[in-house]
Amino acid sequence: MSKITGVFIAGVGGQGIILASELLSEAARLSGLDVKKSEVHGMAQRGGSVVGHVKFGEKVHSPIITMGEADILLSFEKLEALRYINFVKNGGIAIVNDQEIAPAPVAAGLMDYPPDAFDRIQKAVPRSILLQGNKLAEEVGDTRTTNVVLLGALSAFLDFWPYSWLEAIKNKISPKFVEMNIKAFELGKKVAIEYGL
């Protein structure tokens, strides 16, 4: 059977996860691959746990990634990375944004945010990267580009047609913000490569 790559994207509602998964899907399409992407919208998701499944290869059947099937986990938030860590396959990669957003039970003081989240992630997935996505996005000029910084980091591990990412950004992002997002993308990619996994 032909090889299918699965990227599982996790985060918190409002972090730009849907746009990131769209850009990834579009880049895969432009690289000549079959693509399926699945996500669930619905209940007031602002502040809720949000995931996106993106799969690409010669022929994709199921649009969802189940436990132990993701080649890469891209998480916009640390706790959410840990929550979905079992979706990563043996030998897979976790790219984790170093941001902590307290869920309701933590905000209310009923539970604690896991203090050792990244240690646990690394123990489960030795090939893990912790990125200062928000800070890098600020360097580019707008924290709203955090999602594209992280996408840039992801691109370092995917063998796509070189121009596919640029084209995807141009196709999906309003012209005003294209330049800034390209900068964000390149910065994320550079930092991930320098991380040297």
Add this chain to the structure above:
Amino acid sequence: MTQKILLSGNEAVARGAFEAGVLVATAYPGTPSTEILENIVKYKDHIYCEWAPNEKVAVEVGIGASFGGARTITTMKHVGVNVAADPLFSFAYTGVNGGYILISADDPGMHSSQNEQDNRRYAEFMKIVLLEPSDSQEAKDMVGIGLDLSEKFNIPVMLRMSTRLCHSIGLVELGERVEHPVKDYKPDFKQRVVIPAHAGLLHVALEKKLAQLSMLSEVSPLNYTIDGDFKFERKRIGVISSGISFQYAREAFPEASFLKLGLSFPFPKDLCRKFAAEVDQVWVIEENEPFIEEKLRAAGINCVGKEKIPRTNELSQEIIRNRMARIINEPQTDISDLPPRPPVLCPGCPHRGIFYVAHKLKFTGTSDIGCYTLGMMPPLEMGETCICMGASIGVAQGLEKARGTEFGKNTLAFIGDSTFIHSGITGLAEIVYNKSNITVVILDNSITAMTGHQEHPGTGKTLMGEDSPKVNYRKLAESIGIEHIFETDAYNIEGLTEVLKKIRTLDGPKVIINRGRCILLDIKKMKIVPFKVDPNKCTACGQCFKLGCPTINTGEPNDKGKKRAMINPLFCVGEACAMCQQVCSSGAIDLID
């Protein structure tokens, strides 16, 4: 080859409607179906589109449009079909003029619904054609195929989607629009007036149509087989499947033989029999109900089905592998200690204030379908029942009839503006006519919020973007006979407290129109200065925590070890809300300088 583009199942259905010459599209929003009409409206130069007040009206308008000669589509979520079932059952008898397709978007796994009913059962029950796509391309193509069948056999068609199809994207090859101009309209009393004398004949005619469709189903290219690779260990297994389950099964057992059903009612019994004869064992892999399996068993075809594949929740390739081949994937890392991250009322949500006050004043609350159902969660805990669209009012009334007048006077029925128009108005008539003492709270946030901001008859705008008269809730309630009507500012805690204290002293049914626009409508235009807590003034009384605002977190404890409040400036909407500032008795909350 034409270039393929990425479309979600919902976008694909919209495109399919455009290409198939649809002229009228009606719907009531509901996850996971909402984006279909939001995408059809992009073709508004060709297609009349509307949000109807509810699914029943959407279907009735659709029936009229079809009778009138237009190719028509109506879309809704699975439970919407319950509301629309009445006209649909009759429509099966009358048949169509312009082709008619109903999109039922089911929600296995209940990502955003109150149940996981399998509407394939409805197609059979209503005696209409059932089509089941399994990806975006099929979803697009089957809209046109369905409309052709509808016109050829003079019957409505149901296209059954599910959440994973609606909200998954895949590659789709686009086609051109083929125009189907409005057909002639002539009155046809015997065909369209379902009095018993006519309906008896129409039922006979419908059974004949179904018999013909049944023959078509046996040979339709929508029902096709894939030969398995019998070299592999999975021997001669034949899987019969439909919809998204087919994709999961293909991924789980790529070497098996498949019979994929796209036209599954009328059911192709003989085709299944033939397929079963060519394999050693038949597996039926379908989400939720044993719709295919029961038909196989009734035809005496042996199969393995629901004794292994669960009826509840969504399927996945993992569940199928696990149940059919005992391939078990244990989680490697224990995550059972992690704090959950449930959806919450947004920072600045206008619903928060009245829930806070009602909780403080110990009211009983019945709730309804919308964002505000989340008011049930701690610490607000307001809304102890939620049944279906509009039920808050009837349920509150029933509580009073069971428990007496005093209980009624202390009961609030919470219902959003869109839900109120959908099916709350009859509830108001009930509480006037049958002498209730409850209070209906119309949570008027000026939009259908939970499904992602759709207009409705109370907002003054149509789906096509035109201005339209607004329903006047006060006049409506007055004319039904409500004597005590209050209009409140959703962000004014003191005002809300005063009104709620007053209503429990009043006899008779009451209405509160609680006004506050959904904060997400305006947040992008707002210049926000967030609030902060002055730790020197904060007495750690915990009152602001009782608002359940996700921006109010526990901060540093004071010298008695009690936790002081801290506001996360990233998500606070500032003065547009200011509820925390109003409930703070020590003046510790103020805007960041």
